[in-house]
Amino acid sequence: MPKLKPATMAARRDEILRAAEACFARQGFHQTTISDVIAEAGLSAGCIYGHFASKDELIQAIGERRHGRDAALLAAARDSADPLDGLRAIARASLVDMQKEEGLRSRRIALQLWAEALRDEAICEQVVDGVRKPVAVITELLQRGQRLGVVDRAVNPRSIARTMVAMFQGFVLQRLWGEPFSSSDAMTAFEALLSGIATRR
Amino acid sequence: MPKLKPATMAARRDEILRAAEACFARQGFHQTTISDVIAEAGLSAGCIYGHFASKDELIQAIGERRHGRDAALLAAARDSADPLDGLRAIARASLVDMQKEEGLRSRRIALQLWAEALRDEAICEQVVDGVRKPVAVITELLQRGQRLGVVDRAVNPRSIARTMVAMFQGFVLQRLWGEPFSSSDAMTAFEALLSGIATRR
Amino acid sequence: MPKLKPATMAARRDEILRAAEACFARQGFHQTTISDVIAEAGLSAGCIYGHFASKDELIQAIGERRHGRDAALLAAARDSADPLDGLRAIARASLVDMQKEEGLRSRRIALQLWAEALRDEAICEQVVDGVRKPVAVITELLQRGQRLGVVDRAVNPRSIARTMVAMFQGFVLQRLWGEPFSSSDAMTAFEALLSGIATRR
Amino acid sequence: MPKLKPATMAARRDEILRAAEACFARQGFHQTTISDVIAEAGLSAGCIYGHFASKDELIQAIGERRHGRDAALLAAARDSADPLDGLRAIARASLVDMQKEEGLRSRRIALQLWAEALRDEAICEQVVDGVRKPVAVITELLQRGQRLGVVDRAVNPRSIARTMVAMFQGFVLQRLWGEPFSSSDAMTAFEALLSGIATRR
DNA sequence: GATGAATGAGCCTTCATTCAT
DNA sequence: TATGAATGAAGGCTCATTCAT
Numbered sequence A, B, C, D: 001m002p003k004l005k006p007a008t009m010a011a012r013r014d015e016i017l018r019a020a021e022a023c024f025a026r027q028g029f030h031q032t033t034i035s036d037v038i039a040e041a042g043l044s045a046g047c048i049y050g051h052f053a054s055k056d057e058l059i060q061a062i063g064e065r066r067h068g069r070d071a072a073l074l075a076a077a078r079d080s081a082d083p084l085d086g087l088r089a090i091a092r093a094s095l096v097d098m099q100k101e102e103g104l105r106s107r108r109i110a111l112q113l114w115a116e117a118l119r120d121e122a123i124c125e126q127v128v129d130g131v132r133k134p135v136a137v138i139t140e141l142l143q144r145g146q147r148l149g150v151v152d153r154a155v156n157p158r159s160i161a162r163t164m165v166a167m168f169q170g171f172v173l174q175r176l177w178g179e180p181f182s183s184s185d186a187m188t189a190f191e192a193l194l195s196g197i198a199t200r201r
Numbered sequence E: 001g002a003t004g005a006a007t008g009a010g011c012c013t014t015c016a017t018t019c020a021t
Numbered sequence F: 001t002a003t004g005a006a007t008g009a010a011g012g013c014t015c016a017t018t019c020a021t
Helices: A006-031 A034-041 A045-051 A055-078 A083-099 A101-116 A121-148 A157-176 A183-197 B006-031 B034-041 B045-051 B055-077 B083-099 B101-116 B121-148 B157-176 B183-197 C006-031 C034-041 C045-051 C055-078 C083-099 C101-116 C121-148 C157-176 C183-197 D006-031 D034-041 D045-051 D055-079 D083-099 D101-116 D121-148 D157-176 D183-197
Strands: none
Touching (some): A055 A083, A083 A101, A083 A121, A183 B157, B006 B055, B006 B101, B055 B083, B055 B101, B055 B121, B083 B121, B101 B121, B101 B157, C006 C034, C006 C045, C006 C101, C034 C045, C083 C101, C101 C121, C157 D183, C183 D183, D034 D045, D083 D101, D101 D121, D157 D183
């Protein structure tokens, strides 16, 4: 891979990735041909192979890209002093994002990656990382909640955190399949879980 | 496709499906070639195409097969008088199934189908059906719970049901990606949700 | 090939040939699969291969069948004392036959064989034979015409005969391609050729 | 099919068509595999499919190619003031062409197309067009002949034109099947038809 | 003889990738 | 670097033919 003018190169790479993302979201990894990406990007085969060694590397790069997006959602938690409000903020941010066209497109790709993870070590790594990070943040919040006495000390923060992530993964699935999906219903259900782990008076 | 006698046909079909399932679980739909299935089944191309018109039809059939398996898990609910116990039974049955080799294999295929649903109408139908059925059963149980006064009348049974299903879908994902997964932790988290919707005293 | 009960066998053969003929006329040799013939005949693969060693042999047999049909048209000439009337009778018989559904079907197959003749020695033999026979009969008639003084002695009977046959082959082609075709126009043109070879007064 | 630059494209297309033509003339459309064409052209599968979408499209293109060749023969008529000489010129040009290796090869393909026309609408169109054009030219010549008083006013120019074309189609068939064929005999027979439609004195 | 499920060579076509310009 | 024509391995599928029942 070339090393001239990193600035331009990065821009080109991004151009290609954006095109690939559009194709992948539309037709999936396997249905998308390099030709599709070429057409979408308005570039040439040679050019793309100058920036990515193979289709797989392109998919990989798309995966990394997605990563950042999800990580950003977690930022919502940082601002709240109350850990439970932090959790609510994360949940709300996710639900909002899921309703935006851009967010949906991103998650269509995520679902591809989830399936791909089963047979690509590197992608699995990525995907798992995409779970661990929110789990870590949520776990942290729950622990703070326990310290503050608003979360039941009996619960295992990590497994609740993973459960919350699981819940939202399931929401994503149902949303992507076109099931009617209500953010407020989802939020209410989330609150139920929160109240389930709250300290009993 | 020549019309085959029902006698041998069903057995042969099953044989082929079993082989396909093994391949699909191992390598995914797209990485699996018909040749792979042929080798696995110990049959010939012509024979397979005598039973399934195309690779897509094979995938479709695999999807239907999976369907049955999930439906069976719901049977767990039928025996319990207490609706909450019914829910617990379903959860437990799912978690147990997820730990069996056979159950895992089946879910590896499920994940393929979840992704495939994004661009195959028919598969999406199947997958959505695979959500609706458990949602219906769970909704029913929650409603009975409300009538019996053990479930908070304020909750929306259907959205809680969908949340529960979502939770388990997320568990499946995490399990498939090789995250250390504890059934009892999952069950505890489930109980937390249950207590979150229980009638407050 | 078996040799039991020649009577039944011949009937079976005929049944198969009739089915094959129908398929071939409808879709051509190459587009017709053995399965098509099987379906049309209401028999089984094994049965057909009990009577014909291969698809090529079936085509061959169809060719022979067609042969007889054309030969019958020549019979028209036998009854007329006047050789020119004999020619007219042959021409008329051919034109009439070409308007019948059955005759057209037969010629659709003929055209297949004409093309096939280019690369199958045996079929070429058949096809050439299908030209030689009418040419022989017509030549004979023309020679009688010359002897009787109604046909110009300067003409070469054989080459005129071949020309007449060529003319009708061309008519067949045009008819098969769906060009509007008038028997009487064709007959008039034929008369023109006849008058062109008549003895000049 | 990627869009290729017109520069190389035309040449490459021609190269492929020439190779295909050689194969088709030798073995017919159906016996010729794309591999054969690839080998003959010294190219690759991908390259061929970059220029022709399918084998059928290749056949189609070959048909169009043949078209031009026949049309060129009609040019022979343009130079002669005498319409009958024009007809003779067309006849002679056809007969000469039929004796050349190149002409024969072209007609072997024509015969394939004639048969193919029975079940391919587009090819039938082409083939019929290949009849109509010479028929139109000849009809015109005959009409001029009638106006000049050298052709009998009683004859129908169009049906005579079609008969002439039919005659030559038949000649082509017989020639292709390897029947000894004499151009001068054919020409003499043609003259007989001409004299048959000449004005009687 | 008849049946029809099974065979498997081989066909058409696609598409990730390369490389001369 | 970018281009885009060319490559060719490999995939899905067909269909003439066989053979155990």
